[in-house]
Amino acid sequence: MRYFLMFKRGFILGLLALCFTTAGAQESPFGDLGRAPTAAEVETLDISIMPDGEGLPPGRGTAREGEPIYMTQCVMCHGPNLEGRRDYRVGRLAGGVGTIGTENQVKSFGSYNPVVTTLWDYTRRAMPRFNEGSLTNDEIYALSAYILYKNGIIGQNEVMNADSLPKVEMPNRNGFIPPALEDIPDIDARGCRNGRCR
Numbered sequence: 001m002r003y004f005l006m007f008k009r010g011f012i013l014g015l016l017a018l019c020f021t022t023a024g025a026q027e028s029p030f031g032d033l034g035r036a037p038t039a040a041e042v043e044t045l046d047i048s049i050m051p052d053g054e055g056l057p058p059g060r061g062t063a064r065e066g067e068p069i070y071m072t073q074c075v076m077c078h079g080p081n082l083e084g085r086r087d088y089r090v091g092r093l094a095g096g097v098g099t100i101g102t103e104n105q106v107k108s109f110g111s112y113n114p115v116v117t118t119l120w121d122y123t124r125r126a127m128p129r130f131n132e133g134s135l136t137n138d139e140i141y142a143l144s145a146y147i148l149y150k151n152g153i154i155g156q157n158e159v160m161n162a163d164s165l166p167k168v169e170m171p172n173r174n175g176f177i178p179p180a181l182e183d184i185p186d187i188d189a190r191g192c193r194n195g196r197c198r
């Protein structure tokens with residue numbers, strides 16, 4: 001996910017560069033189709049939050065403030081205990097911390113996801129489902145705090161903001177271990193480990 005987000009930002013900037021290059025050269029492979037986006041237009045799309053917190057806007061919130069928002073806007077899909085809903089195919093937001101890598105692992109956002117800022121980025125982009133983009137920055141900080149609190153990762157009154165959120169260490173932070181080359185028996189597949197896939 002972390003690499004995906006990085007890729008995404010690079011992709012948007014790359015697309016912008018491409019547009020300017022082709023506009024300057026007057027030889028767009030797409031003919032007269034479309035136009036180069038303005039910097040302001042790109043700005044509205046370039047909303048990725050990096051793992052180190054780069055891109056997080058001002059704002060603040062605590063778990064205590066997040067709970068009533070969760071109970072009105074998220075509970076119907078994510079459940080009163082953040083346990084998810086099978087009938088909606090919604091996974092857990094909380095629970096199972098410490099079980100990843102054991103025989104009885106329980107995957108939830110809290111137990112599995114290695115990077116905390118994904119929570120903020122994802123919630124802003126995609127939640128609440130069917131009403132995406134409706135949350136204020138303060139609400140997103142408060143909801144993120146509530147989800148972290150319900151996972152036992154932060155306290156109920158700990159303020160989450162652009163400075164404190166990225167400092168939160170997810171329990172599975174170090175659970176994603178790239179395989180050592182000698183652990184990949186198929187020699188041809190080893191290139192993938194170096195970013196050169198077949």
Ligand code: HEC
Nearest residue numbers: 073074077089090091092108109119122123127128129143
């Ligand atoms: C209409 C149903 C619905 C509502 C309302 C809703 N969600 Fe979701 N949510 C989903 C679905 C579906 C997914 C994607 C499936 C999944 O990852 O479990 C999801 C995924 C998520 C994820 C990512 C989970 C992960 O493990 O990657 C977060 C975080 C999240 N929602 C937060 C919220 C918050 C906060 C609210 C309230 C503001 C909310 N959602 C409201 C349906 C909903």
